[in-house]
Structures are given as C-alpha cells and as structure tokens.
Amino acid sequence: MTSDLQQFPQILTVAGIDSSGGAGINADVATAFAHHVYPATVVVAVTAQNTYGVQAATLLDAQIIEQQFASIADDLAIKAVKTGMLGDREHVEVVAKALANYDLGPIIIDPVMVAKGGSKLLTDDAITAVKEQLLPLATLVTPNLLEAQQLTGIEIKTPTDLVQAAKMLQTLGAKNVLIKGGHGTGDELTDYVLLADQSEFTLVNPRIDTIRTHGTGDTYAAAIASNLALGHDLTTAIKLAKSYLYATVADEIIVGHGHGPLNHWAKGE
Ligand SMILES: Nc1ncnc2c1ncn2[C@@H]1O[C@H](COP(=O)(O)OP(=O)(O)OP(=O)(O)O)[C@@H](O)[C@H]1O
Numbered sequence: 001m002t003s004d005l006q007q008f009p010q011i012l013t014v015a016g017i018d019s020s021g022g023a024g025i026n027a028d029v030a031t032a033f034a035h036h037v038y039p040a041t042v043v044v045a046v047t048a049q050n051t052y053g054v055q056a057a058t059l060l061d062a063q064i065i066e067q068q069f070a071s072i073a074d075d076l077a078i079k080a081v082k083t084g085m086l087g088d089r090e091h092v093e094v095v096a097k098a099l100a101n102y103d104l105g106p107i108i109i110d111p112v113m114v115a116k117g118g119s120k121l122l123t124d125d126a127i128t129a130v131k132e133q134l135l136p137l138a139t140l141v142t143p144n145l146l147e148a149q150q151l152t153g154i155e156i157k158t159p160t161d162l163v164q165a166a167k168m169l170q171t172l173g174a175k176n177v178l179i180k181g182g183h184g185t186g187d188e189l190t191d192y193v194l195l196a197d198q199s200e201f202t203l204v205n206p207r208i209d210t211i212r213t214h215g216t217g218d219t220y221a222a223a224i225a226s227n228l229a230l231g232h233d234l235t236t237a238i239k240l241a242k243s244y245l246y247a248t249v250a251d252e253i254i255v256g257h258g259h260g261p262l263n264h265w266a267k268g269e
C-alpha cells in the first residue's frame with residue numbers, strides 16, 4: 001500500500017468528451033497537466049463537436065458511470081472533483097449519488113447548460129435535479145450569468161441582482177459561489193465571488209477581442225480544482241485559476257474556424 005503522503009496530486013473530472021478537444025474533459029485534462037496535477041475522468045457523455053458547434057451527443061449508461069466512480073474510488077487519492085456536462089436529469093441524479101457516496105475532496109459544480117455555439121448540453125427538466133441534488137453537495141458552484149439566472153429565477157441586470165443570485169445559490173446549498181461574467185457586455189468582464197463566510201470579491205479583466213473561447217468555463221473550474229489539489233485555499237485557488245485562464249485566452253492559437261480552443265501552453269505573468 002502506498003501512503004497518502006507519497007501520492008501525486010490528483011483530481012477527478014466528471015463531464016463530457018469533446019471530439020474537437022477544446023472543451024469538456026479534454027480541456028480539464030489539459031488544464032490539470034499544465035498545473036502538474038494528475039487528472040482522472042468519469043465520462044458521462046461523448047459529443048461530436050467542432051469549433052462551429054455540437055453536431056451530436058450520446059449519454060453513457062448509468063451503470064458504466066457508476067462503475068467508473070467505483071474504479072477510481074477504489075484506487076486513486078482524489079483531492080478535488082469537478083463536474084461539467086451532465087446531459088439530463090437521470091445523469092445528474094447518478095452523478096449526485098456517486099459524489100455523495102465517495103470522499104473525493106472539495107466538489108466544484110460547473111452547471112454547464114449551453115455550449116458556445118448554442119447547443120443545449122443539459123435538458124430543461126434536469127435543472128431541478130441540479131438545484132435539489134447537486135447544489136447541496138457543492139463546495140463551489142461556478143455558473144455563468146445565464147446559468148445563475150436559470151438556477152435562481154433571478155434576472156441579473158444590476159450588481160444587486162448578482163449578489164441576490166449568489167445568496168440564493170447559497171440558500172440552495174452551495175457553500176461558495178462564483179458567478180462568471182464572460183457573457184456580460186462591455187470592455188471589462190467581472191466575475192463575482194461570495195464565500196461561505198459571506199465575504200465577497202470580484203475579479204475584473206479586460207475583454208480580449210477573440211472568438212477563441214471554447215472551453216473557458218471548463219478550464220476555469222478545472223484550474224480551481226487543480227489549485228485546491230495542490231493545497232491552495234479556495235480564494236487563492238480561484239485567483240490563480242483566473243490568471244491561468246486569462247493567459248490561455250490572451251495568447252491565442254489557431255485551431256479550427258469557429259470558437260477555437262484555448263492555449264494551455266500559454267505562459268501567465
Ligand atoms: N473574450 C474574453 N476575454 C477575456 N476573458 C474571457 C473572455 N471570454 C470569457 N472570458 C472569461 O472566461 C471565464 C468564463 O466565462 P463565461 O462566463 O463565458 O463562462 P462559461 O459560459 O461557463 O464558459 P463556457 O461557455 O466555456 O462553458 C470568465 O472568467 C470570463 O471573464
């Protein structure tokens with residue numbers, strides 16, 4: 001038996017595979033490697049997609065998803081877990097049950113609903129399951145503005161609405177909340193963070209003039225999970241993740257013809 005002290009930092013991503021390599025599990029694995037963290041994966045969905053959009057998606061059977069969790073829990077020493085595309089109500093329920101069953105460290109829920117190209121990655125009837133079964137397990141939930149609106153029913157137009165939505169997400173059970181501002185308007189993008197102790201902070205960055213933002217949400221959450229696995233506290237993990245993400249968008253690479261992937265070889269400040 002290898003002692004826990006000798007284990008290399010490991011995270012688990014529970015999400016969908018992106019055939020074009022830019023989002024989902026592919027982005028999470030690239031992000032973990034860039035952080036010198038080892039990524040394990042529970043595949044929930046396989047997608048046929050490229051930088052133009054999602055052409056097809058298949059959800060795997062519940063049984064093989066449960067078996068992937070069991071195999072990983074039997075052997076690896078996962079220090080943080082993140083979820084991404086879960087597809088539908090049944091799969092949200094299967095994943096919530098597994099997350100409650102195994103000790104995988106802090107749980108980051110990225111409530112992925114719609115891809116950059118507009119395709120739905122979560123059915124409408126799954127939103128209640130996300131609220132009732134996943135949010136109560138969340139160490140951190142990382143919705144974008146549209147997802148925060150869907151989960152809370154609050155239309156976010158002002159900074160006060162944003163704070164209200166974050167508080168509502170805590171009422172629904174998430175301990176800490178990060179509402180991402182990538183879908184905001186204007187030259188500056190603002191992410192809002194409300195921590196469990198009710199302290200708050202914002203992360204503001206200039207909008208980079210690019211369409212190559214495929215996988216930004218996945219990369220952000222995977223970088224936070226990686227930083228937690230490395231031993232950083234949550235605030236530091238979020239701030240380091242944001243600066244990693246910014247570098248991957250700023251130093252663009254050309255892959256595909258639409259919403260291209262991020263540059264995981266980018267060097268930050
Ligand atoms: N053009 C951009 N320039 C700089 N930062 C960006 C840009 N687009 C997105 N980001 C950053 O990426 C992060 C994720 O933003 P967004 O709100 O788009 O999340 P998301 O919709 O979950 O992402 P995804 O669509 O990949 O799932 C935010 O911190 C946002 O500021």
Ligand SMILES: Cc1ncc(COP(=O)(O)O)c(N)n1
Nearest residue numbers: 016023024085115116214215
């Ligand atoms: C398998 C999978 N997971 C998540 C996303 C969201 O990423 P984006 O909003 O950048 O398209 C995606 N497109 N595909």
